[in-house]
Amino acid sequence: MSILRKLLITILVLALWEALGAAGILNPMLVGTPSMIARAAMKDGTTFLIASRFTLVEILSAGAIAWTLGISAGVIIGARATSALIISPLLSAMIAVPLVVLYPVIVAWTGIGPTSKIIYGAATGFFPIALTTISGVSAIDRRFVDMARAMGANTAQVIFQVMARLALPAIMSGLRIGSSLLIIAVVQSEMLSATDGLGFWISYHRSLFNVGQVYFGICLVLVLAAGLNGLLNYCERRLRLQTA
Amino acid sequence: MNTTPHHVVDVSHLSKTFGDGKTAFRALNDVSLQIKQGRFVSVVGPSGCGKSTLMQMISGLVPTTQGNIQIDGKTITGPQPEKIGVVFQDALLLPWKTALENIEFPLSLGDTPVAERQERARNMLKLVGLKDVGHRYPHELSGGMRQRVAIARGLVRNPSLLLMDEPFGALDEQTRTRMWGELLRIHEQSGTTILFITHSLVESVFLADEVLVMASNPGRIIERIEVDLPRPRDLKLLGSERLGNLRNHIWDLIAKPDDEIDA
Amino acid sequence: MTHQLSTQKIWLARLWRAGFVLGLALVWETSGRLAWIDPELLPPLSRIFKMLGRLLSDHRFRGDIVITVLECLTAFLIVVPLGLFSGFSLAESPKLYKLFSPVLQLLMTVPKSIFLPVFILLFGIDFSEKVIFAIVLSYFIIVPTGIAAVQSIPSGLVAMARSFGATQSQIYLRIYLPCAMPLILSGVRLGLIFSMHGIIFAEMYASSEGIGRNILNWGESFDMERLFAAVMLVLIVTVLINETLQAIETYARRRTLSGAMH
Ligand SMILES: Nc1ncnc2c1ncn2[C@@H]1O[C@H](COP(=O)(O)OP(=O)(O)OP(=O)(O)O)[C@@H](O)[C@H]1O
Ligand SMILES: [Mg+2]
Numbered sequence: 001m002s003i004l005r006k007l008l009i010t011i012l013v014l015a016l017w018e019a020l021g022a023a024g025i026l027n028p029m030l031v032g033t034p035s036m037i038a039r040a041a042m043k044d045g046t047t048f049l050i051a052s053r054f055t056l057v058e059i060l061s062a063g064a065i066a067w068t069l070g071i072s073a074g075v076i077i078g079a080r081a082t083s084a085l086i087i088s089p090l091l092s093a094m095i096a097v098p099l100v101v102l103y104p105v106i107v108a109w110t111g112i113g114p115t116s117k118i119i120y121g122a123a124t125g126f127f128p129i130a131l132t133t134i135s136g137v138s139a140i141d142r143r144f145v146d147m148a149r150a151m152g153a154n155t156a157q158v159i160f161q162v163m164a165r166l167a168l169p170a171i172m173s174g175l176r177i178g179s180s181l182l183i184i185a186v187v188q189s190e191m192l193s194a195t196d197g198l199g200f201w202i203s204y205h206r207s208l209f210n211v212g213q214v215y216f217g218i219c220l221v222l223v224l225a226a227g228l229n230g231l232l233n234y235c236e237r238r239l240r241l242q243t244a
Numbered sequence: 245m246n247t248t249p250h251h252v253v254d255v256s257h258l259s260k261t262f263g264d265g266k267t268a269f270r271a272l273n274d275v276s277l278q279i280k281q282g283r284f285v286s287v288v289g290p291s292g293c294g295k296s297t298l299m300q301m302i303s304g305l306v307p308t309t310q311g312n313i314q315i316d317g318k319t320i321t322g323p324q325p326e327k328i329g330v331v332f333q334d335a336l337l338l339p340w341k342t343a344l345e346n347i348e349f350p351l352s353l354g355d356t357p358v359a360e361r362q363e364r365a366r367n368m369l370k371l372v373g374l375k376d377v378g379h380r381y382p383h384e385l386s387g388g389m390r391q392r393v394a395i396a397r398g399l400v401r402n403p404s405l406l407l408m409d410e411p412f413g414a415l416d417e418q419t420r421t422r423m424w425g426e427l428l429r430i431h432e433q434s435g436t437t438i439l440f441i442t443h444s445l446v447e448s449v450f451l452a453d454e455v456l457v458m459a460s461n462p463g464r465i466i467e468r469i470e471v472d473l474p475r476p477r478d479l480k481l482l483g484s485e486r487l488g489n490l491r492n493h494i495w496d497l498i499a500k501p502d503d504e505i506d507a
Numbered sequence: 508m509t510h511q512l513s514t515q516k517i518w519l520a521r522l523w524r525a526g527f528v529l530g531l532a533l534v535w536e537t538s539g540r541l542a543w544i545d546p547e548l549l550p551p552l553s554r555i556f557k558m559l560g561r562l563l564s565d566h567r568f569r570g571d572i573v574i575t576v577l578e579c580l581t582a583f584l585i586v587v588p589l590g591l592f593s594g595f596s597l598a599e600s601p602k603l604y605k606l607f608s609p610v611l612q613l614l615m616t617v618p619k620s621i622f623l624p625v626f627i628l629l630f631g632i633d634f635s636e637k638v639i640f641a642i643v644l645s646y647f648i649i650v651p652t653g654i655a656a657v658q659s660i661p662s663g664l665v666a667m668a669r670s671f672g673a674t675q676s677q678i679y680l681r682i683y684l685p686c687a688m689p690l691i692l693s694g695v696r697l698g699l700i701f702s703m704h705g706i707i708f709a710e711m712y713a714s715s716e717g718i719g720r721n722i723l724n725w726g727e728s729f730d731m732e733r734l735f736a737a738v739m740l741v742l743i744v745t746v747l748i749n750e751t752l753q754a755i756e757t758y759a760r761r762r763t764l765s766g767a768m769h
Binding site: 101188211218 | 516517520523524527528548616617618620621622623624625627628629700703704707708711712719722723725726727729731734735737738741742745746748749750
């Protein structure tokens with residue numbers, strides 16, 4: 001689909017949405033209208049922008065933790081067939097658990113501030129990242145390990161310079177899954193209890209029935225998620241180009 | 245036992261058993277061999293007779309069950325990257341590194357200064373005749389080129405022994421023939437001792453000073469054959485009667501048990 | 508990996524895993540008993556389980572459990588047939604697929620949970636709001652498994668059955684169903700798991716009843732023992748359900764494989 005066609009469709013949908021709201025076919029108090037969202041943006045734009053930055057910082061911090069811990073745990077566990085065999089079922093069992101039940105525990109421990117969101121987000125991202133990394137690392141061609149050892153690589157060099165690097169495509173897909181879950185988790189946790197952040201303001205305006213603000217906040221979350229996803233795509237493509 | 249220092253490789257009464265109990269499998273039984281400095285020794289034998297296992301034990305990657313392996317007079321217990329270079333059947337080049345970086349790889353694992361290791365890698369690249377393609381990635385090289393990069397990588401630490409496990413097994417015949425010439429030239433120029441494993445009878449005779457013939461179940465050396473073809477070897481030798489006779493002799497040794505089964 | 512894992516190795520790994528979990532439990536227990544960590548923050552495991560026992564015999568909490576289970580089951584029973592059927596239809600009809608797959612793909616990448624406030628605006632805070640939210644959340648996860656289930660049916664087998672004169676219903680029953688079974692089952696599993704995720708989050712976000720609500724309340728009032736007991740309940744139940752369904756899935760996959768070889 002060309003960009004022009006996409007744009008046209010978007011405009012059409014927005015116009016239809018607005019018209020249906022104006023004609024009273026859809027209740028604008030429930031579904032909002034594009035003009036309501038625009039008005040909300042004019043009125044509370046600054047608050048939402050500051051909140052976006054707040055949320056972004058939380059997401060990036062949680063991401064840094066989940067990426068570091070997830071990749072290193074995954075690589076170390078995946079490097080040995082036995083440890084992968086023992087531990088990966090435990091991790092995949094954890095994926096089934098709605099981790100959100102842990103959030104109140106984290107809040108009780110660390111308070112309502114950004115720390116609790118960062119920990120919860122990092123935990124949510126950790127499991128899929130670690131699990132995909134384990135399966136990626138245990139699936140590499142083991143002959144490369146022999147090669148590296150014969151060339152004089154020590155255990156750390158074999159694991160981090162050869163095995164992890166060979167498993168990079170799998171690790172990247174784990175990062176993609178983990179990161180998108182993590183972004184949602186941070187916003188979710190802000191919606192549950194927070195002092196600032198996009199999720200917090202969405203919930204706040206929901207309780208006041210400020211429909212425009214709710215939709216505006218949701219749009220910002222979508223933009224944020226899409227932006228971070230795009231960044232990840234870009235990094236992946238760069239990496240691919242480098243190694244081809 | 246007193247080993248004379250000019251034996252680069254001294255393997256004595258080497259055995260290898262995989263698994264234990266009911267599933268135990270004797271892959272190698274009482275293998276002994278010595279290789280003098282600068283010699284080119286090849287190993288042939290039927291598939292599964294333990295050639296790779298022998299090589300992996302000499303390279304220190306696989307522990308021995310019984311027996312002793314000495315390199316330059318010292319018993320080995322693990323990989324010896326500064327004494328032994330290894331070339332595998334598939335080049336096993338790291339796909340994210342250029343040819344030059346792949347050759348540098350063994351040096352980059354230690355503490356060789358960057359300038360020195362680039363210098364040495366470039367010399368190796370020249371030795372294998374690839375000085376113009378150092379910047380290319382493995383997927384941009386032909387199979388023969390990849391294998392030459394792998395040889396350069398095996399030689400870059402200036403080892404006393406180069407182990408090669410069917411390095412040309414995956415190449416087409418023409419490329420393989422060209423690689424023979426290259427390898428002989430490299431052997432001559434570097435003076436490295438080479439232990440060369442192969443399936444190909446012609447290859448084993450044409451390249452080597454000595455051929456070790458193996459049999460399976462259990463894997464063992466059944467004969468050693470001195471190859472008295474003149475050096476430098478010319479490709480014309482491939483059609484010679486002497487080479488043909490040696491090749492037929494080895495074939496008789498290897499084919500015997502199978503013929504008995506057929507009958 | 509090239510070599511097959513022996514059953515002995517798998518059992519050994521299970522043993523290690525059990526040991527690992529047991530060790531973790533032990534550390535947890537002693538850390539509370541010896542007050543390495545403030546037992547107010549992390550009550551010892553034994554006290555948590557004692558509390559769980561008490562909660563399970565408390566009729567008010569049992570009422571909450573019933574509500575959560577009802578919500579999950581309702582969402583599950585609606586979304587699994589709906590999602591699988593959508594997946595089947597899309598996979599069977601290229602026209603439908605062409606029409607709907609762009610929209611579907613877009614909606615699949617959109618994070619659904621942040622729309623929960625909208626569901627509340629639309630439906631209020633009640634049973635149906637939570638169920639509908641959970642349905643929407645799981646629907647987009649099940650549809651792809653439905654599509655994959657149809658695509659996993661080897662077309663050669665269908666042609667073979669036709670050539671032997673099988674009727675359409677025989678083909679559906681004898682070929683489609685067993686071949687697609689593993690993926691259908693994984694759709695069922697994902698449907699149940701994500702229905703639970705959706706319901707519990709919706710309860711925590713806004714509700715006057717249900718397990719999720721209790722978890723949030725106990726967290727806010729620092730009632731750590733009750734909080735951990737409820738968390739433990741959710742953890743154990745979801746893990747048990749997931750593992751059981753996964754075992755059934757593996758069994759079905761093995762049967763399909765061995766069936767295909769005969
Ligand atoms: N890790 C292992 N565990 C059990 N058996 C093994 C193992 N590695 C090798 N073997 C067995 O040992 C025997 C020798 O194997 P090896 O790879 O050394 O043979 P080879 O002579 O190199 O064969 P080829 O010419 O096909 O490469 C084979 O029967 C093989 O099945
Ligand atoms: Mg071999």
